[in-house]
Amino acid sequence: MRVVIVGAGAAGVQLADSLRAGGHQGPVVLLGAETALPYQRPPLSKDYLLGREDAPPPLRGETFYADHGVELRRGRTVTGIDLGHRHAVLHDGERVPYDNLVLATGARNRTLDIPGAGLSGVVALRTLADADLLRGHLAKAGRVVVLGAGFVGLEIAAAARLLGVETVVFEAADRPMARVASPPVSEFVTRAHAGTGVELRCGTSVVEIVGSSGAVAAVRTDRGELLETDLVVVGVGATPRDELARRTGLPVENGVRVDERFRAGAPGVWAIGDCASFPDLHTGRRTRLESVQNASAQARTLARTLLGDDTRHDEVPWFWSNQGQVRLQIAGVRQAGDRALPLGDPAGGAFSVLSFRQERLVAVESVNRPRDHVWARRALAGGTSPRLEEVAVELGL
Amino acid sequence: MARIVYRYGDGTTRAVERATPASVMRAAVEAGIPGIVGECGGQTMCATCHVYVADGYLDRLPDIGDDEEEMLGCTASPRDEVRSRLSCQIVVGSGLDEIEVEVPETQI
Incomplete structure (x- = not known):
């Protein structure tokens, strides 16, 4: 059995690892679009942003892949799936045959559709390259405006304060982390950030980023206020990277639509992690989770399934956030x-x-x-x- | 050069040498040492880098912090009241030059 994994993030790497640990003998090909050795993303908004680490921790050591017979191919983007021949088709036309193809493509940052969103000094954080860019900007910024008070936005805000940068966070909802947290937690977090000097403005949207010579100069709010800034960080959530499934005609519903075994609607095609929408065991409702734990846990379950063990996925999801x-x-x-x-x-x-x-x-x-x-x-x-x-x-x- | 020995239940060992300071967790992950996961990247959030520290090294380690103490309550393999630690909280290469730890049966 030849397993081809699309995406070398937490889900993809864990799947390769679990397949080998479970005794899988056939080829495992791990295709990653980024060129860096697969790394952990959570520190990018925390210790790495603060310069406390020279590099984010790798998901596995460099020797892991060769030692375990995992063919890691970096800088390789899958642009199509030939379901009939069971080939993954890469950006340069190369065809990679599979018996089982696993989509672990993750998510991408939601972008803002407001004037000025393309100016220099408007950044978002997902990849190591993004983090390096943001680090460079933070080192010389007097003020940063963060758009969105979710986990990532608030983690970046906390880091910016530790770096001595004046920080203003705009959140359209009436409280921070409204999507995932209860009101008492939102309240506490609001006070904690106020205590470190983060200015958190909920119920306020930025409607325009104003530029000067191609770079950020200010933001304009829906109340007509103009706030000068040299850096804008966009942290308004993420959308699943399901375009490959979409292009292939696989079912898509807020992500690659999978069943309770992570089957993606065509023989030998599966999806796990941030990109997959799956039926929640408790609610029966279709859900999609963006977390390291969910990615790893689904990968471990799918590895067992691919190796012939019909276990149900019932791990309780958990999440964490460090904000100062x-x-x-x-x-x-x-x-x-x-x-x-x-x-x-x-x-x-x-x-x-x-x-x-x-x-x-x-x-x-x-x-x-x-x-x-x-x-x-x-x-x-x-x-x-x-x-x-x-x-x-x-x-x- | 700091040296870490990881010992397994079947009696086998793996050794890692580090020229630069690193946690016992990070050193294991980077060297591809099996049995240590470190899912949260060293934030004491996940308890998947649990180890049993070998006798003779325990008194050379920093005290267990509050977060570590509480997270040790959720290790997948049973906690040993004396020897259990989270390996992300043990740093070699700055004051501690060698250590031996036993890798538990499971972390998940």
């Missing part, structure tokens, strides 16, 4: 409307929020309380969802 002194860990996925119960005291700087849906625990956000996170991962493990009264007894709520 805020260590946020989330287990499970909450939705708007879930009932939020606090545990501990936000005023003390360490607390958790338990989210319940129909009286069952679905997610736990922990701020500077790893102990609760550890508990949550166990409580939600294997697809379980304890009832409110069980949780109340266990935690003494």
